[in-house]
Amino acid sequence: MYSRIALFIDGGYLDNVLKWYGKEKIDYGKLAAVMASDHLLLRTYYYHCLPYQSPNPSSEEKEYFSNAQSFFKRLNRLENFTVREGKLAFRGIDDRGFPVFEQKRVDVMLATDLVMHSTKKLITHAALLTGDSDFLPALQIAQSEGVHMILFFHSIAKIY
Numbered sequence: 766m767y768s769r770i771a772l773f774i775d776g777g778y779l780d781n782v783l784k785w786y787g788k789e790k791i792d793y794g795k796l797a798a799v800m801a802s803d804h805l806l807l808r809t810y811y812y813h814c815l816p817y818q819s820p821n822p823s824s825e826e827k828e829y830f831s832n833a834q835s836f837f838k839r840l841n842r843l844e845n846f847t848v849r850e851g852k853l854a855f856r857g858i859d860d861r862g863f864p865v866f867e868q869k870r871v872d873v874m875l876a877t878d879l880v881m882h883s884t885k886k887l888i889t890h891a892a893l894l895t896g897d898s899d900f901l902p903a904l905q906i907a908q909s910e911g912v913h914m915i916l917f918f919h920s921i922a923k924i925y
């Protein structure tokens with residue numbers, strides 16, 4: 766039997782990691798190949814939200830939103846890539862006067878995809894690029910189904 770892997774990338778987490786490295790550009794095809802290692806790559810899932818736009822967006826907001834849409838479209842065109850979009854919710858202003866946003870549905874989509882792929886025996890291995898412990902229950906289910914888990918974290922950004 767050969768090994769099949771699915772990759773699960775938390776885009777919001779990756780954005781935060783990349784801030785520490787000066788917003789380095791990533792070759793996502795190469796990243797997927799390294800994460801998949803010598804396993805047959807079933808699919809790479811990338812989870813993120815489009816940026817918030819106010820009811821009357823400024824030209825900067827429109828440009829930022831348009832750039833994010835273009836980026837998601839480019840990722841979707843990569844071989845075996847799927848972008849799953851959550852929603853960004855405005856939660857108010859912090860003590861410093863900066864807007865506070867929260868991603869919605871991203872964690873649930875990632876956890877659901879991981880559990881579904883595991884319970885349907887679509888994969889033998891799963892690789893996650895995240896720093897979120899909210900995925901532990903989904904990881905435990907995948908492991909109980911015999912899926913081998915590989916966790917990537919901030920050091921991956923040094924490679925690309």
